[in-house]
Amino acid sequence: MTQTRVAMWSGPRNVSTALMRSFGARPDTLVVDEPLYAYYLATTGLDHPGRAEVLASQPHEWDDVAAALTGPLPDGVRVHYQKHMTHHLLPEVGRDWIGELANAYLIRDPAHVVASYAKVRGAPDLADLGYAQQAEIHRAYGGPVVDAADLLRDPAGVLRRLCEALALPWTEAMLSWPAGRRATDGVWAPHWYASVESSTGFAPYSSSPAEVPARLRPLVTAAMPYYEEMAAHRL
Template sequence: MYHTIPEMKTKHIAMWACPRSRSTAITRAFEQLDDCTIYDEPLDGCCFVNAFTDQGEIDYAADYLSRHADTNYSSIVKKLTGDLPEGKSFSFQKHMSNHLLPEFDRSWLSEVKNFFLIRNPRETVLSYYKARTASGFAWEEWESRVGWEEHYQLFKEIEHLTQKIPLVIDSGDLVKNPRDYLKLLCSKLGVDFSEKMLNWESKDTKILSWENTTFETFSEKVINSTGFFQEDQEDINIPDILEPCIDKCMPFYDEMSKYRLIV
């Protein structure tokens, strides 16, 4: 039988996501809270130096490391689980599940409040494909990094570690009713909802931008946004080349979707 995890005095919230699941938009919502400190993909640089080894990836080292100079896993984890900056009452950590490499220790995950963000793979895979190819990358070299298998594996690992099914939210549900959904999500996470989470100033972010890097187009649309939005349906036209990848990802989404938060 699952047991209840004791309430933590210091709140550290870890959101685990796949690429293109609207994780940046949700992070922008939490960025509006004055008592929240944001850690945007803090394991990215560490993952890069440990996993990306071919010359094509090394060419982009400066772009990765300009945002995440600390690549020491132990010191990153200490920050993610340690004392908060002055004036802050909790941290909101945006993580990609595939940044948590198999050799990385997971024990710290029991010290944070974890939740998983999902979005239909027909949308995430298409969006990832568009972002990669628009930046000049070959899809065949990046298809394996859509992240769904790692996402589901981590979901099961945290379930086993905490003896509790992690909270799951579907961004497709959230964008249809952001106010009520964020209110419920904040309640589940143990933080106060604010109306400020629903809107923000275009480009007014200090930490969520890949500006002046190879990956600038990846977050351009959400950085220029002023709130949550849904893509036009005419954009959801799936090239045949993506169908095998989507078919592989869909069972992971379907399984996690069973546990998603319903408003």
């Protein structure tokens, strides 16, 4: 059996956990949730909700994480789906291991990301949003790009094209899943996953404009060139 390691690089305040649910609904797939999170917290010293639990649940060295993500997979697993947050990819993290993965990217309009982020984490900076890191990985390794808005407008169509781009068989199982928590969810799930835990599929697309606080509009402007660069390649 051919085994594929899919690294889905996303920024925060996206539909990344719902997309992880979608892949987790495949019978051939094992998912891993933000494997660099403990490394990121240990290195930056940031105090995120559930910090102690996160630090206890994962390795603190990025090279240990990379070795696990590129190592042997269990029998019967065709797809190893890795949900990554691009802001966890700090400058000191080596990049060579990324080339061993089938890289893909989940993007979202910065105005909506910043508006959503500001409601839960105050004032982010550009590094917190991961746009520059996402563009860096794409320039180096390529791979399919999915825009969250397109995914919510047409889940079946976008997921079909994503599977084709990753040389994976399409299955309609990716369109729905049982509500509830998963054993594969990160230990931070109680702090962040209430919405996805109640979901059974992708939420309907909303065309409501983003309400960005005036103080954060320069951040949207700074992130936009990276988003537009990635959006030019979207499926």
